[in-house]
Amino acid sequence: xxxxxxxxxxxxxxxxxxxxxxxxxxxxxxxxxxxxxxxxxxxxxxxxxxxxxxxxxxxxxxxxxxxxxxxxxxxxxxxxxxxxxxxxxxxxxxxxxxxxxxxxxxxxxxxxxxxxxxxxxxxxxxxxxxxxxxxxxxxxxxxxxxxxxxxxxxxxxxxxxxxxxxxxxxxxxxxx
Numbered sequence: 001x002x003x004x005x006x007x008x009x010x011x012x013x014x015x016x017x018x019x020x021x022x023x024x025x026x027x028x029x030x031x032x033x034x035x036x037x038x039x040x041x042x043x044x045x046x047x048x049x050x051x052x053x054x055x056x057x058x059x060x061x062x063x064x065x066x067x068x069x070x071x072x073x074x075x076x077x078x079x080x081x082x083x084x085x086x087x088x089x090x091x092x093x094x095x096x097x098x099x100x101x102x103x104x105x106x107x108x109x110x111x112x113x114x115x116x117x118x119x120x121x122x123x124x125x126x127x128x129x130x131x132x133x134x135x136x137x138x139x140x141x142x143x144x145x146x147x148x149x150x151x152x153x154x155x156x157x158x159x160x161x162x163x164x165x166x167x168x169x170x171x172x173x174x175x176x
Contacts, residue, residue, distance in 0.1 A: 008043040021047045026075040028095075029083060033114030041097045041113040052094045055084040086117040096122075 010017055020040070025048045027034050036044070051069060054062045058080055067076050087094050093116065100110040116122075 008039060008046075010039060010043060022070055022072075025051065026070055026072045028113060028115070029070075029075045029079045032118040033112055035100065035110060035112045037103075038097070038099060038109040038111040041111040044113055045095050045097060049092070049094050051079065052083065052087060053092070055079045056088060058084060083115065083118075087115075090117065 010020070012020065021044060024034065024036065024040065024044045028044065028048055047069075051066050054066050063076060063080060066079065067073070070076055070079075096114050096116050096119070098112045098114070100112055102108065103110050
């Protein structure tokens with residue numbers, strides 16, 4: 001039984017797994033998105049998100065803690081600079097894992113892991129606010145026809161009033 005065993009071993013020794021996570025985290029912070037296998041992406045999310053949370057508090061102690069994990073000055077600088085600035089208001093969930101399908105060579109399931117705030121496609125910056133919401137033509141057409149039918153019948157039944165004739169004379173001139 002595997003009670004309490006939450007580590008994803010990825011078929012590697014501890015030292016190899018630590019080196020893999022360091023390199024992938026540094027690449028993620030520098031490039032903002034990387035493509036890898038699904039298992040590695042899920043393991044990287046668990047490794048990288050606490051580092052991003054630490055980067056939100058820009059102190060010497062936090063920089064040293066993060067540097068002890070990454071061992072890369074450029075990645076630490078990027079993490080505490082641009083990344084920490086963008087994720088300042090976000091309470092968690094800094095990364096997104098998107099499945100890409102299988103790799104032809106070995107049929108491994110691939111995935112892209114990216115930093116959520118650096119994707120312009122899903123971001124709020126590209127949403128057009130002055131454009132109205134798109135409408136579908138499915139269910140709305142039957143309602144409009146049903147509402148328009150009684151209004152059209154009422155318009156045809158009511159007599160058209162002549163603008164030259166006053167209201168009292170119009171009632172007198174109509175045959176009953």
